Amino acid sequence: xxxxxxxxxxxxxxxxxxxxxxxxxxxxxxxxxxxxxxxxxxxxxxxxxxxxxxxxxxxxxxxxxxxxxxxxxxxxxxxxxxxxxxxxxxxxxxxxxxxxxxxxxxxxxxxxxxxxxxxxxxxxxxxxxxxxxxxxxxxxxxxxxxxxxxxxxxxxxxxxxxxxxxxxxxxxxxxxxxxxxxxxxxxxxxxxxxxxxxxxxxxxxxxxxxxxxxxxxxxxxxxxxxxxxxxxxxxxxxxxxxxxxxxxxxxxxxxxxxxxxxxxxxxxxxxxxxxxxxxxxxxxxxxxxxxxxxxxxxxxxxxxxxxxxxxxxxxxxxxxxxxxxxxxxxxxxxxxxxxxxxxxx
Numbered sequence: 001x002x003x004x005x006x007x008x009x010x011x012x013x014x015x016x017x018x019x020x021x022x023x024x025x026x027x028x029x030x031x032x033x034x035x036x037x038x039x040x041x042x043x044x045x046x047x048x049x050x051x052x053x054x055x056x057x058x059x060x061x062x063x064x065x066x067x068x069x070x071x072x073x074x075x076x077x078x079x080x081x082x083x084x085x086x087x088x089x090x091x092x093x094x095x096x097x098x099x100x101x102x103x104x105x106x107x108x109x110x111x112x113x114x115x116x117x118x119x120x121x122x123x124x125x126x127x128x129x130x131x132x133x134x135x136x137x138x139x140x141x142x143x144x145x146x147x148x149x150x151x152x153x154x155x156x157x158x159x160x161x162x163x164x165x166x167x168x169x170x171x172x173x174x175x176x177x178x179x180x181x182x183x184x185x186x187x188x189x190x191x192x193x194x195x196x197x198x199x200x201x202x203x204x205x206x207x208x209x210x211x212x213x214x215x216x217x218x219x220x221x222x223x224x225x226x227x228x229x230x231x232x233x234x235x236x237x238x239x240x241x242x243x244x245x246x247x248x249x250x251x252x253x254x255x256x257x258x259x260x261x262x263x264x265x266x267x268x269x270x271x272x273x274x275x276x277x278x279x280x281x282x283x284x285x286x287x288x289x290x291x292x293x294x295x296x297x298x299x300x301x302x303x304x305x306x307x308x309x310x311x312x313x314x315x316x317x318x319x320x321x322x323x324x325x326x327x328x329x330x331x332x333x334x335x336x337x338x339x340x341x342x343x344x345x
Contacts, residue, residue, distance in 0.1 A: 009088035009095065010081065011178040017096065018175060018316040022309060024100030025107065033110040044080070044105055044183065045190050048072050052194040052209075058201035065195065065205040069212060073187050077180055084179065102179040106170040106186040109305060112138065112162050113298055119155045120294035123148070131155075131289075138162060141275065152289035153273045156297050160228070160265035161258045163301055165189045168308045169220040175312040176319065188212045198254070214257060221257040223311075225250070225264035227304045232268035234303060235296035242267035249281040268300055269293055 012018045035043050056068040080102055087098040115137050122130035128151065132143045135151050138158040143151050169189070174182035192213035195206030225246055232242035245267025246260070253259035259281070266273045266282025271293060274280045286293055 009085045010180060012099070012316075015313060015317040015320055019313055021096055021100045021103060021179070022171065022174070022313075024097065025103040026109070028100060028104040029108065029110050033108070033114065044076050044187065048076055048187050048190045049194045051075070052191050056195045056202075056205045056209075058205065060205045062204045062207045066208045068195070068205070069188075069191055069208050072191060073184060076187055077184065080183055081180055099179040103170065103174050103182050106174070106179075106182040108162075108166045112159065112166065113301065116155055116159050116294060116298055116301075119152070120291050120298075123152065123289055123294065124291045146276075148289045149287070150274060150276065152287075152294065153271075154275070155294065156265060156269070156271070156288060157262050157273050157275070159297055159301055160261040163304065164217055164221045164224050164257070164261050167305060168224045169217050171309060171312055172220045172223075173216070175316045185216050188216050214255070217257045221260045224304060224308065225260035227307050228261060228264040228268050228300055230307075231300045231303045234299045235269050235293075237268055237270050241270070245282050249279075252279045252281060254278070265297065265300065269296055 012021060032039075035046075040046055051072050052068055055071060056065055083098055084095065084102070087094040115134050118134040119131050122128070122134060128148050131148065131151050132146070135143045135155045135158075139154045141154060143154055146154065166186075166189070169185050170182040173185045177184075188209070191209040192206075194209070195202050196210035196213060197203065197206050198210065229239060229242045229246055232239050242264065246264040249263035249266065250259045253262065259279075262273060263281045269288070270283065270285035271288040272280060272282045272284040273288065288294075
């Protein structure tokens with residue numbers, strides 16, 4: 001167990017520091033959402049992805065996959081942990097800025113919303129080529145072969161899933177484990193994207209990366225889906241209808257996590273989200289490619305993000321109160337324990 005002084009260098013010390021760090025991270029995300037050049041090359045998503053592909057050779061064993069995950073994670077955690085330690089030695093304000101920057105690197109909200117908004121604008125103009133271009137920035141599948149309904153579906157699906165992978169999950173782990181916990185979640189998600197394929201030559205080497213990402217996102221995915229359902233009224237839908245769609249369709253995707261936010265969003269918007277040949281979520285009540293539908297999706301996403309931060313701040317307060325109470329009780333009991341254990345004359 002670390003000493004109090006060392007703990008100060010890796011964890012926020014009170015709910016105020018948690019709130020301030022999250023606020024600073026959002027300011028950074030707003031001011032600099034898109035990394036390029038040197039900043040992109042030094043971004044942990046880029047460096048971990050590149051290193052994972054070099055170490056996790058295709059058609060190799062699960063053991064190599066575990067080793068790759070550990071090496072990539074430990075190297076990044078050590079580098080950013082050293083930065084936290086150095087900033088802590090200099091001063092608390094520098095530590096808060098460093099912590100906020102690590103959280104900013106671990107999450108992405110403005111860029112995601114900007115891309116979806118660009119897709120909406122393209123549909124408003126009737127420019128399907130433009131909509132395909134922007135949607136391709138956030139999905140793996142080849143959208144240039146898809147019609148407008150499936151392009152819009154892909155954009156909404158990615159918005160819902162990426163809100164968990166790239167926003168609520170890092171915020172959640174920052175709240176309970178500090179900036180390095182948020183970074184570890186982001187690294188796990190990146191390694192899953194690099195190696196975590198369930199078929200082909202990456203099936204074994206990517207096995208551990210896929211399992212780690214699934215485990216870390218398990219709770220945030222379900223909490224996020226529940227909040228999305230609550231905000232169905234922003235799209236003119238009934239919460240009960242959205243909830244029923246979520247519970248009905250959440251297990252239709254191959255990923256046990258992705259189906260939750262995607263089916264919740266489908267229910268909240270009253271649309272059908274489909275990846276041809278794989279899954280179909282929701283009911284085709286509204287047209288997914290309507291600009292109004294995409295605008296409603298962004299409204300729900302923003303409301304969900306704000307609510308999730310508020311809930312995590314409440315969680316942070318409860319955690320710190322519980323720890324404070326535990327420490328006080330432990331300190332009060334220490335003399336009695338000492339008297340019973342040692343001859344404290």
